[in-house]
Amino acid sequence: MIDKTQIIETVTERLTKLPVGHYLDLRTYKRNRSVIIVKVTGDAFLVIEDGFFKERFQVSSDRLKKLLMTLLKKEFPRSHKIRLYVMGKFTEEEAPTRKIILKSLSGGCMCTPHFGKGGQGDLKDKDATLR
Numbered sequence: 098m099i100d101k102t103q104i105i106e107t108v109t110e111r112l113t114k115l116p117v118g119h120y121l122d123l124r125t126y127k128r129n130r131s132v133i134i135v136k137v138t139g140d141a142f143l144v145i146e147d148g149f150f151k152e153r154f155q156v157s158s159d160r161l162k163k164l165l166m167t168l169l170k171k172e173f174p175r176s177h178k179i180r181l182y183v184m185g186k187f188t189e190e191e192a193p194t195r196k197i198i199l200k201s202l203s204g205g206c207m208c209t210p211h212f213g214k215g216g217q218g219d220l221k222d223k224d225a226t227l228r
Contacts, residue, residue, distance in 0.1 A: 098126070098178040105165050111183060112136060112161075122182040123173075130172050134161075135187045148172040 099107050104123070111121060112134065120135040130148030137143050140158040146168055156164050173179060 099181050101169065101173065101177055101179055104169065104179050104181070105162060107181065108134065108165060109162065111181070112142070112158075115183070118186050120184050120187040122180075122184050124180040124182070125173055125176050126178060126180065128180065132165075132168050132172055133187075134165075144168070146172060 108121060108123070115121065115136050117136050117138060120133055123132040123134070124130065125148075133145040133147070135143040135145070137155075142156055142158065142161055144154040144156060144161070144164060146152045146154070149172060154164060169179075
């Protein structure tokens with residue numbers, strides 16, 4: 098576990114030593130959100146964000162630091178310590194996939210959560226259909 102204030106320096110240092118095709122995995126303490134950094138070439142990286150948002154970025158080494166600062170603010174806003182794993186060869190099968198879990202209401206209806214004005218995740222209605 099690495100302190101959040103030191104993570105960018107640590108990541109850039111580890112990426113210089115990392116072989117092409119291998120990747121780093123940054124995770125929260127609970128391991129429920131992650132940022133994966135794949136070294137594609139000597140100065141090109143694939144960054145996969147899997148947490149509050151799911152996105153992929155292709156960046157060069159000079160733009161990586163700025164992107165990491167932005168992603169750390171988005172994905173790890175209240176974290177003080179971040180897990181850093183140095184992983185082996187990256188394959189697309191290891192890319193994060195997210196399962197959608199739907200909860201049943203008391204009437205047995207399956208609904209998708211709706212984030213409205215309040216942002217509390219309240220359900221639209223009992224007769225909502227799956228999307």
